[in-house]
Amino acid sequence: MQLLQSLCQIAAPSGHEAPLTEYLLHYVRQQQQQWRTRPTVLTGGEFQDCIILVFGKPRTAVFAHLDSIGFTVRYGRQLVRIGGPVVKTGYQLVGEDSLGKIDCTLVVHEETGALSYEYHREIERGTDLTFRCDFRETDSTVQSCYLDNRLGIWNALRLCETLEDGIVAFSCWEEHGGGSVAYLAKYIYDTYGVRQALISDITWVTEGVQPGQGVAISLRDSLIPRRSYVERIRRIAEASGVPFQLEVEGSGGSDAKELQHGAQPWDWCFVGAPEDNVHTPDEVVDKRDIDSMLALYRVLMREL
Secondary structure (H helix, E strand, O other): OOOHHHHHHOOOOOOOOOHHHHHHHHHHHHHHHHOOOEEEEEEHHHHOOOOEEEEEEOOOOEEEEEEEEEEEEEEOOOEEEHHHHHOOOOOOEEEEEEEEEEEEEEEOOOOOOEEEOOOOOOOOOOOOOOOOHHHHHHEEEEEEEOOOHHHHHHHHHHHHHHOEEEEEEEEEOOOOOOOOOHHHHHHHHHHHOOEEEEOOOOOEEOOOOOOOOOOOEEOOOOOOOOOHHHHHHHHHHHHHHEEOOOOOOOOOOOOOOHHHHHHOOEEEEEOOOEEOOOOOOOOEHHHHHHHHHHHHHHHHHHOO
16 A cells, blocks of 8 residues: 555646656656566657556556646635535645645635635645645555545556556546547557557445445446446456446546547446545545455456
8 A cells, every 4th residue: 555655645636747647657667677567668748748558469458547636726815626626624735836835724615615725825826736645544444635546546557567468548637627538549549459448447435336345347427338348347357256346327437438439449448446535635445445446457457
């Protein structure tokens, strides 16, 4: 969990993923010598702050988004949401502008719902603020801000240790409308002919998806994946013996939106651990679901 804690502590809201991109590139350079297969690393230039890791002869791509929710400083102490953070007066926010590091308090105005901050000075406009990280680990859970999607990234990095054939793509902007998966998907399809994907992201605890019962395989959210592909994944999961749950939702989305709306014939399935307290500083995930998520990804990347 030390790697997960390090990932959660890096501020990387949508549009400002570069610090996390640099961390991951350094991590890959350090760790790839110990991986079963050394990947080709594609980054920079046309990929902006995204990263593509290509292993062996890929058949399937894993997409994990780098960015998190957060806030942008506007004028007169106003804040604008990045993505869909849950807001509550008293949440601690951190950031940095040209005058130094910032540790301030979120204020939600009761009458209007407008957002602002309490701090001893005005923060420079355009500054990004994110939840202060308080990483808590017990025998059975991890709790922190930004487990969505630092846990999805953690899963993808751990997958890289044993991956022989496949692609791992780290995307940007997912929490605030997307935009990067479209060009990543086109490049991957045109260059490698890969057109099936797994979405390494975090879903919700609901009345039908409970903590500790295994990773969730999503049959649908606001979009509907091709049933024949999802059934293949379901059959592989059943044969593997890895604990899993089936998720059915009518809302929500992920990097899969750009795959389904794109011009290439991508198949996709969202496979991720469920978390509670979504989009707050106190997101919490059961360790059993983390274990089953990684175990199932390792099986799927071999079998698909």
